[in-house]
Amino acid sequence: MRTERANHGGQIERRDLKVIVGAAIIEGGRVLACARSAPPEVAGMFEFPGGKVEPGESETAALVRECAEELAVRVEIGERVGRNVRMAHGRSVLKVYAARLLHGDRPQALEHSALRWLTAAELDDVTWLPADAPIVAALRPMLTRG
Numbered sequence: 001m002r003t004e005r006a007n008h009g010g011q012i013e014r015r016d017l018k019v020i021v022g023a024a025i026i027e028g029g030r031v032l033a034c035a036r037s038a039p040p041e042v043a044g045m046f047e048f049p050g051g052k053v054e055p056g057e058s059e060t061a062a063l064v065r066e067c068a069e070e071l072a073v074r075v076e077i078g079e080r081v082g083r084n085v086r087m088a089h090g091r092s093v094l095k096v097y098a099a100r101l102l103h104g105d106r107p108q109a110l111e112h113s114a115l116r117w118l119t120a121a122e123l124d125d126v127t128w129l130p131a132d133a134p135i136v137a138a139l140r141p142m143l144t145r146g
């Protein structure tokens with residue numbers, strides 16, 4: 001994504017905004033939380049499976065690709081969960097979408113150190129990456145709603 005903003009001199013400054021997408025995979029009132037295996041500073045903290053959107057790739061396509069790479073599952077992408085979360089001093093943005101598993105696929109931890117299915121009441125049982133806090137808050141009523 002390309003963004004423009006005026007710097008202090010009033011000139012337009014162009015820079016690339018990196019978009020990170022995450023999938024809140026929901027099944028039976030539970031969401032899949034994945035523990036990062038690296039880097040060491042965040043290893044063991046939980047996130048939504050996903051990653052960077054590649055140039056020319058749609059957000060949905062990036063999520064389908066990342067879920068296949070990280071979990072070996074096929075997913076259907078649904079509605080947005082929560083708001084855009086700015087990270088890395090505004091250089092990147094995290095966008096999370098609800099997703100559901102297709103064809104009876106079961107997630108495998110190909111890149112994560114652990115996978116956990118959490119109910120709304122269990123969302124706080126794990127330590128999420130800090131940027132995920134507003135997403136987790138928005139997810140809570142969605143899980144209860146079923």
Ligand SMILES: Nc1nc2c([nH]c(=O)n2[C@H]2C[C@H](O)[C@@H](COP(=O)(O)OP(=O)(O)OP(=O)(O)O)O2)c(=O)[nH]1
Binds near residue numbers: 050
């Ligand atoms: N996937 C994901 N990343 C998140 C979440 N919350 C959060 O702060 N992040 C951050 C962690 C990383 O700095 C960045 C995602 O980078 P990544 O390394 O997982 O993405 P990637 O797979 O495309 O990276 P790469 O190793 O291919 O370069 O976003 C989240 O819920 N899911």
